[in-house]
Amino acid sequence: MSLSTDAAFFCILSDSYRRLLGKSLVPDGMSASEGAVWLYEAAPFGILAHNTAPDPIFVYGNKRAQTIFGYDWNELTALPSRLSAEAPERSARQAFLEQVARDGFVTDYRGVRITKSGTRFWIEHATVWQLMDAAGNYRGQAAMLPEVKRITDSD
Template sequence: MSSILSPREPGDAAYYQLLADSYQRLLGRTLVPEPMPATKAARWLYEEAPFAVLAHNTAPDPVFVYGNLAAQQRFEYDWAAITRLPSRLSAEPPNQAERQAFLARVQRVGYETGYTGVRITRTGKRFMIEEATLWQLIDADGVLHGQAVIIPRTRDL
């Protein structure tokens, strides 16, 4: 079963909870550095996290529904633009097949860590994402809402 759930706004505490709970269940780690209320954690993840976080939905051609400020800056999109972007467009056409294979592995296993791949900004600049972790956004009832990724490091190409 899947759903197309989107945050109501960048700091949506309920959507943060989906990100954080599914990350904790699958990887056994917390998404934020210290315990804090969901509203504060949602704000921290969106505004202050030193790593990029993106999430896409379960549409046939998945669209990003979340991108924190670090992701927006790296990919050169604002909130309105990134949350309308089909996630496949974050990679150039020659890299889309490799990206799709990565997403399929995560669908089978639930998550993958240590991923490295080439991505592209809105203006066409290429960069490498390094040590990325992608996981399934599955709520407590087992409903799939999409996939999310943490990108801790990038470098220009």
């Protein structure tokens, strides 16, 4: 079953975000079903989530994230999340994810990522948080990407 518009998975994403950051991931007043569709189809920011595997795999990427990284749903949800960064950036990415695990979330993150075609870009002002279900079980990590910027020669 696809998690793209799954209301139960949406609740894990949005409830974890609200608990940790004290704000809503979607416009107020939406049901879980409406929020799941809005987040996947219409959100103006990218959302990614990976699972708890030893080499975590993306289990979710909304339409905006698919556009940013150049993968369709099936490609993205088969991709180890570490491959969203180039090899030299992976150790910095891993240290950052360990900080998220320790603190629950990190805001205003900036890092270099790579598209399917190999184009490098900055993610700016990202928020990454721990995904916890209603029973308190760890379910992975998620990231909101509100801004991306092409890398230029001056970077």
